[in-house]
Amino acid sequence: MLGTTFVLALRSIRRHLLRSFLTILGIVIGVGAVVTMVTLGNATTAAVQKQIASLGTNILQVRPGQGFGRGGGGPRPPEFKPEDVEAIEKQVTGVTAVAPQAQTSVTAIYNGNNWSTTINGTTDAYFQVQPWPLQAGRTFNAPEEEAGKAVCIIGGTVSTNLFKGADPIGKRFRVGDVSCDVIGLLTIKGQAGFGGDQDDVVIMPIKAVQRRFTGSRDVRLMLVGVDQAYETSQVQASLTSLLRERRNLGPGEEDNFNIFDTKQISDTLTGTTTLLTGIVTAVAAISLVVGGIGIMNIMLVSVTERTREIGIRLAIGAVAREVLLQFLVEAIVLSCLGGLVGLIIAQIAIVAIAPVMQVDFVFYPGINLIAFAISAVIGVVFGYFPARRAAALNPIDALRHE
Amino acid sequence: MASEPIIRLRGVTKVYGTGPTAFQALRGVDLDIEQGDFVAVMGPSGSGKSTTMNILGCLDVPTEGEFLFRGHHIERLDRDQRALLRRKYLGFVFQGFNLLSRTSALENVELPLLYRGEARAARRDQAMAALDKVGLKDWWDHSPAELSGGQQQRVAIARAIVTHPDVLLADEPTGNLDSERSVEIMELLTDLNQTSGITVLMVTHEPDMAAFARTIVNFKDGLVESVDTRHRQGERVRAH
Ligand SMILES: Nc1ncnc2c1ncn2[C@@H]1O[C@H](COP(=O)(O)OP(=O)(O)O)[C@@H](O)[C@H]1O
Ligand SMILES: [Mg+2]
Numbered sequence: 127m128l129g130t131t132f133v134l135a136l137r138s139i140r141r142h143l144l145r146s147f148l149t150i151l152g153i154v155i156g157v158g159a160v161v162t163m164v165t166l167g168n169a170t171t172a173a174v175q176k177q178i179a180s181l182g183t184n185i186l187q188v189r190p191g192q193g194f195g196r197g198g199g200g201p202r203p204p205e206f207k208p209e210d211v212e213a214i215e216k217q218v219t220g221v222t223a224v225a226p227q228a229q230t231s232v233t234a235i236y237n238g239n240n241w242s243t244t245i246n247g248t249t250d251a252y253f254q255v256q257p258w259p260l261q262a263g264r265t266f267n268a269p270e271e272e273a274g275k276a277v278c279i280i281g282g283t284v285s286t287n288l289f290k291g292a293d294p295i296g297k298r299f300r301v302g303d304v305s306c307d308v309i310g311l312l313t314i315k316g317q318a319g320f321g322g323d324q325d326d327v328v329i330m331p332i333k334a335v336q337r338r339f340t341g342s343r344d345v346r347l348m349l350v351g352v353d354q355a356y357e358t359s360q361v362q363a364s365l366t367s368l369l370r371e372r373r374n375l376g377p378g379e380e381d382n383f384n385i386f387d388t389k390q391i392s393d394t395l396t397g398t399t400t401l402l403t404g405i406v407t408a409v410a411a412i413s414l415v416v417g418g419i420g421i422m423n424i425m426l427v428s429v430t431e432r433t434r435e436i437g438i439r440l441a442i443g444a445v446a447r448e449v450l451l452q453f454l455v456e457a458i459v460l461s462c463l464g465g466l467v468g469l470i471i472a473q474i475a476i477v478a479i480a481p482v483m484q485v486d487f488v489f490y491p492g493i494n495l496i497a498f499a500i501s502a503v504i505g506v507v508f509g510y511f512p513a514r515r516a517a518a519l520n521p522i523d524a525l526r527h528e
Numbered sequence: 529m530a531s532e533p534i535i536r537l538r539g540v541t542k543v544y545g546t547g548p549t550a551f552q553a554l555r556g557v558d559l560d561i562e563q564g565d566f567v568a569v570m571g572p573s574g575s576g577k578s579t580t581m582n583i584l585g586c587l588d589v590p591t592e593g594e595f596l597f598r599g600h601h602i603e604r605l606d607r608d609q610r611a612l613l614r615r616k617y618l619g620f621v622f623q624g625f626n627l628l629s630r631t632s633a634l635e636n637v638e639l640p641l642l643y644r645g646e647a648r649a650a651r652r653d654q655a656m657a658a659l660d661k662v663g664l665k666d667w668w669d670h671s672p673a674e675l676s677g678g679q680q681q682r683v684a685i686a687r688a689i690v691t692h693p694d695v696l697l698a699d700e701p702t703g704n705l706d707s708e709r710s711v712e713i714m715e716l717l718t719d720l721n722q723t724s725g726i727t728v729l730m731v732t733h734e735p736d737m738a739a740f741a742r743t744i745v746n747f748k749d750g751l752v753e754s755v756d757t758r759h760r761q762g763e764r765v766r767a768h
Contacts (some may be wrong), residue, residue, distance in 0.1 A: 130642050130643065130645060133642065134642065137631075137635070141630045141631065142630075434626070435628055437626075438626050438627075438628060438639075439639070439643075440611065441585075441587060441614065441620050441622075441626070442614065442615070442620065442639060442640045442643065442687065442688075443611055443612065443614040443615025443616070443618075443640055443643050443644075444611060444615075444643050445607075445608045445611040445612065446607060446608065446611070447608070448643060521587050522582055522587050522588055525622065525626060
């Protein structure tokens with residue numbers, strides 16, 4: 127009997143294409159919106175997590191000053207010194223390495239090509255605390271670091287703009303007044319999403335930067351690598367007390383430095399994107415329900431419109447159950463069809479939008495399956511009421527209906 | 529005729545509505561229809577002809593009284609049982625044709641077979657045979673909108689006989705047709721009655737059409753006023 131019903135439902139849909147199209151429009155939009163939102167949301171979360179992972183997760187960033195939005199007035203807090211770096215490495219347990227940083231803006235020149243970039247002075251520890259492999263060449267050796275030699279490792283953006291595709295290793299170029307040998311090329315990290323282009327950088331031994339550019343022994347920023355086996359919060363606590371002691375802060379005084387836990391930033395950002403995805407998905411889900419009500423509405427109208435047809439079917443011997451099933455199957459077939467079209471539209475939308483949002487196209491089978499299942503359920507739920515109404519009609523009254 | 533009548537009504541009443549608005553459309557109808565008969569039901573408008581046809585066609589139930597089909601009491605059957613009875617034994621033709629719109633003649637004729645669960649090929653063959661019988665074999669893929677009134681009614685007849693019913697009920701089948709088309713329909717019904725042995729019950733206002741029948745039942749005020757069996761097969765009396 128189900129086969130018969132299926133044939134009847136399909137015939138009816140085929141005969142009333144416009145009506146069928148209008149019926150499924152809500153479902154198409156609902157399913158399309160839900161799948162697009164969830165997929166793009168997931169892709170964004172994944173992209174954010176990937177960017178954060180590129181910063182390194184078990185890193186504490188230590189800066190002088192009281193952090194964002196605090197300590198506006200008063201004297202400038204003292205910078206860190208190389209001794210602070212040594213002290214942290216030696217005295218705080220759970221620290222793998224400390225990379226000091228001293229930065230300044232420079233213009234790099236090679237063969238007539240000018241490029242404004244940032245020069246970042248650090249030590250070999252920089253490449254230990256965070257995962258940033260070299261694409262070619264090598265990092266600094268101890269004598270170079272000790273002597274503050276003018277050797278450098280450059281990021282992809284600098285390489286592209288200065289050397290225009292030529293192999294930069296072994297080339298000599300000018301940064302400010304200094305001639306500098308390229309010993310290494312970093313792999314491309316890409317946009318950070320915040321903080322701009324990470325590949326637009328020239329890395330030099332910190333001593334070289336301090337002597338030839340900043341003219342002081344100041345350390346602007348320290349990246350403290352934390353051993354996986356230790357709690358970041360504990361390491362952060364001992365680090366804080368050590369720095370307070372070294373900076374002679376009394377018990378009542380506030381910290382004049384701040385420590386950022388990248389893992390915390392990562393969690394916060396992931397939480398935010400997940401929340402946003404959730405909200406947008408909820409809105410899309412509402413549109414799916416509205417789509418379901420649309421199906422019910424049009425099915426109800428079509429019961430009224432099709433009263434005579436139902437009368438004919440009953441008169442030639444259809445039992446109520448068969449009329450009910452036909453309407454129900456029609457609703458389910460329609461909503462599944464709507465779901466399918468919605469899925470296809472969603473994939474097209476994702477392919478179109480993903481590059482704009484700078485995320486990768488990903489096909490998540492789960493959300494597609496769920497959205498399709500929901501559209502089928504909507505067909506059953508919202509198709510049942512009109513179907514029951516059709517089946518309950520009295521054949522004589524139905525036939526007399528104009 | 530000695531054999532048991534295929535249809536027997538005894539004291540059938542029908543009351544529409546309840547309370548002060550209640551209306552008694554049938555007031556105790558007694559009627560026997562012999563197997564293989566061709567019956568014309570006549571009478572003034574509002575005399576209860578359609579009400580009786582609906583009861584005979586198992587589309588409606590009597591308020592009181594007995595309805596026997598082949599000796600079986602069926603006045604107390606429920607909705608679904610009546611539907612199955614219609615599906616198996618009865619064919620219906622209406623004044624307004626009542627074909628499914630936007631649906632080919634073939635699919636319209638197939639419909640009862642679909643509900644019987646016939647296979648696709650069998651459905652097609654039987655529906656084509658029925659269309660052939662009513663002379664519309666070449667029109668199988670036309671929708672009702674593409675057919676004349678007479679053709680539509682013939683499709684409706686094909687749909688009614690495709691299941692080889694025992695009884696064909698027709699409520700004013702020629703009511704919407706001109707006299708030439710009406711005669712064609714009557715000839716078709718006569719042929720079905722004679723060659724297929726289908727018992728035909730037909731409501732008509734026109735004595736010309738009733739003249740094709742063998743038995744004439746006259747209704748008046750919700751009662752059978754007279755049953756006239758003087759018409760013999762082949763003896764078509766022109767009434768005035
Ligand atoms: N569904 C109904 N509700 C109320 N009255 C009805 C209904 N159907 C028919 N009637 C009334 O019953 C009477 C008989 O109707 P009907 O059997 O259709 O007459 P006929 O077909 O002989 O013209 C009429 O007076 C009609 O108004
Ligand atoms: Mg009538």
